[in-house]
Amino acid sequence: MPSDRLLPFEIQIISLAVLGVFSAWVLWLIRTRKLHLRDSLIWLLTTLAAIAVTAYPPLLAWGADALGIQVPANALFGAGLLYLAVNVLFVTIAASGTTSRVRRLAQECALLRAEIEELRASAERKNAGSAERAPPVPRR
Amino acid sequence: MRIAAIVPAHNEARSLPRLAERLRAHAPDIDVCVVDDGSTDETAQVAAALGWTVLRLPMNLGIGGAVQAGYLWALEHGHDVAVQIDGDGQHDPADLGALLAPILAGRADVVVGSRFLSNGGFKSTLVRRAGIRYLSWFLRLRCGARVTDPTSGFRAAGKTAIALFARYYPSDYPEPEAIALARRAGLRLAEAPVHMHDREHGRSSITMLRSVYYLVKVSLALVLLPQRGERLADDGSA
Numbered sequence: 001m002p003s004d005r006l007l008p009f010e011i012q013i014i015s016l017a018v019l020g021v022f023s024a025w026v027l028w029l030i031r032t033r034k035l036h037l038r039d040s041l042i043w044l045l046t047t048l049a050a051i052a053v054t055a056y057p058p059l060l061a062w063g064a065d066a067l068g069i070q071v072p073a074n075a076l077f078g079a080g081l082l083y084l085a086v087n088v089l090f091v092t093i094a095a096s097g098t099t100s101r102v103r104r105l106a107q108e109c110a111l112l113r114a115e116i117e118e119l120r121a122s123a124e125r126k127n128a129g130s131a132e133r134a135p136p137v138p139r140r
Numbered sequence: 141m142r143i144a145a146i147v148p149a150h151n152e153a154r155s156l157p158r159l160a161e162r163l164r165a166h167a168p169d170i171d172v173c174v175v176d177d178g179s180t181d182e183t184a185q186v187a188a189a190l191g192w193t194v195l196r197l198p199m200n201l202g203i204g205g206a207v208q209a210g211y212l213w214a215l216e217h218g219h220d221v222a223v224q225i226d227g228d229g230q231h232d233p234a235d236l237g238a239l240l241a242p243i244l245a246g247r248a249d250v251v252v253g254s255r256f257l258s259n260g261g262f263k264s265t266l267v268r269r270a271g272i273r274y275l276s277w278f279l280r281l282r283c284g285a286r287v288t289d290p291t292s293g294f295r296a297a298g299k300t301a302i303a304l305f306a307r308y309y310p311s312d313y314p315e316p317e318a319i320a321l322a323r324r325a326g327l328r329l330a331e332a333p334v335h336m337h338d339r340e341h342g343r344s345s346i347t348m349l350r351s352v353y354y355l356v357k358v359s360l361a362l363v364l365l366p367q368r369g370e371r372l373a374d375d376g377s378a
Contacts, residue, residue, distance in 0.1 A: 111212060117188075
């Protein structure tokens with residue numbers, strides 16, 4: 001069996017268990033609304049690919065062969081790094097989006113606060129005016 | 141003609157009264173909007189006591205986010221022209237006439253105050269001047285904008301430019317990039333001679349190591365300039 005050569009059976013089982021637990025964790029985080037499905041889709045998809053390769057190692061050999069990589073283990077490391085890099089990039093994209101939105105919200109807060117202060121000041125002026133029963137001041 | 145002065149201020153409580161004095165002398169009718177960029181001193185209280193509108197940002201957004209808040213305010217209140225003046229005393233309201241002239245004459249949409257077109261005043265250090273020359277050259281190469289002082293934060297914007305900057309304004313050392321954005325949007329640029337003073341209080345936020353970061357960041361931003369309109373994301377920062 002070619003899978004014996006590429007990946008010892010024990011490691012295959014342990015890897016599958018780890019990946020399974022990881023997927024379950026991500027799914028649980030989504031179900032409990034700690035992770036947005038939108039942001040975590042890339043984790044699920046890449047983990048699924050990792051499960052496929054682990055469950056059927058000839059896929060890795062085939063991929064390594066197609067890319068001209070002599071040792072399939074190197075293809076595994078390469079794929080692992082790519083997996084992490086892609087996921088980190090997606091996290092960075094999400095962080096950038098959040099930064100832009102926070103900036104816009106902060107600006108909106110400042111504008112609204114200035115508006116409220118102005119309204120409060122004009123209301124106080126009006127109240128003070130009616131309390132003293134002063135004749136209406138023509139607006140300039 | 142309603143003119144707004146956008147004054148980004150971070151811990152500038154000590155400099156604001158002097159600015160108020162100069163503004164009263166040279167532009168008494170201008171509507172001043174101080175953007176308090178998360179100051180820890182009395183900036184907001186001092187500005188309010190001077191009778192100015194104060195936009196209190198709940199956290200420090202940096203100069204780009206602060207200036208954009210000012211443009212949003214000017215857009216909402218229907219100002220025809222907005223002038224950016226730093227709250228730290230390095231810009232002189234005596235130059236407002238020169239800065240506004242090209243816009244009032246309908247010759248430009250954005251006017252950048254240049255310390256190199258005026259006689260006297262603070263011209264910055266030799267190293268910084270070299271950086272400014274490089275940015276000026278790069279801006280012309282990248283988008284044909286002829287600006288001798290691209291890092292100057294003393295500038296005026298007409299109505300279309302106010303709308304543009306309220307929508308898109310770069311963050312993190314935004315001045316040269318904002319010029320490129322305006323140019324890309326088809327706005328007309330002009331320059332005006334202004335005098336700059338050395339800071340009265342506090343230190344410039346730009347140290348040696350940051351200067352290097354500044355040049356690298358701005359160069360990259362200019363290289364990666366979005367295409368006209370369509371590639372600008374709709375989230376407010378470009």
